[in-house]
Amino acid sequence: MSHNEITGRSNFREKIFLSIYSKKKIRIKNLKNSGIKKFEINLLCLVDKIAPESYFFLNESGTILDFCPGNLIGGKIFHKTDTFRSLTYYLEFLCYITLISKNWIELKLTGLRSINADLSLESFLYSTIPMYRKFGGRDIRIKIWTEKLSKKKNTNAIFFFPGKTTLNCFNIEFPGELKSLRILISSPLCNNINQEKIKLVISKKFSIKNLDYKVYSFDISNKNIFFQTITIISQTSRGHLISADFTSVKYRKTIFWLDILTNLLGYMKIQVDSKSFLDIRLQTFFLLKLLVGKFKEFFFLKVANLTISNLYLFRDIKKFLGVFFKFVPSLKYNFLIIKIA
Secondary structure (H helix, E strand, O other), X not given: OOEEEEEOOOOHHHHHHHHHHHOOEEEEEOOOOOOOOHHHHHHHHHHHHHOOOOEEEEOOOOOOEEEEOOOOOOEEEEXXXXXXXXXXXXXXXXXXXXXXXXXXXXXXXXXXXXXXXXOOHHHHHHHHHHHHHHHHHOOOEEEEEEOOOOOOOOEEEEEEEOOOOOOOOOOOOOOOOEEEEEEEEEEOOOOOOOHHHHXXXXXXXXXXXXXXXXXXXXXXXXXXXXXXXXXXXXEEXXXXXXXXXXXXXXXXXXXXXXXXXXHXXXXXXXXXXXXXXXXXXXXXXXXXXXXXXXXXXXXXXXXXXXXXXXXHHHHHHHHHHOOOEEEEEEOOOOXXXXXXX
């Protein structure tokens, strides 16, 4: 089995995925800042369950990781996640795995519902998963419920994948105009925010004359935990979904959440006005789908902006697999078309 050496901890999940996909051993060096993180070790424990022939080696300081991938298996699996990252950190990785797995899997995860470092669970369920299904991940099923007593590992998720993925071609149709907004407020507390104040905030960013917007409040049954999450889901006239969210583990007053709502709507407006085919936070999944999909010459992505982490991902893919991406600029519409070179 060939060996690849990559420096830096950025895109840790993606590097592990590339190793599993290519069946190549990987060495990740310079895991600085006190070495490998607990949640990264926990992710490797999950990998050990879905690919049990894998093996890992860490040096004494935890700054160098050797990983040799095993073969993916299916079946029913249970995993307790680390509470330094939310469930969506692991669920996103499992979505990557569905791109290359041919085995059915029913994986139950127990862990933390929401943390600001990751996508909110609402963003994942109501924006990310529908977009996955629309463009090739339609076979994924997820069930979520909250434990009523547990303080830390307070939420359960069952991730089901039947062992097949429907392949669809990407296209560069314009996403269309903003059609609807859904504002989701989740917390164990009462989440009532004055509707008129929300309407005023929305009107500063968008024309609400023909905009379909609604506000939903989700009361979490576990009173032993505390968090507040606000999530915005927007849908365009062509069915594209964009999300933005913020989570706080401290009690915040209404004025704070109105400021957060203003910032999230500002981000949403930039995304909609850019005419980008993809939500920025969906780029990684679709870049990996572009990489592993069949008939690559017919697949392409259209993006208005690339994240720094995905620029690093291009570098890792080139070094790890020898695959080059081609970038075709469109000056008229200010976006990039990304293809496999």
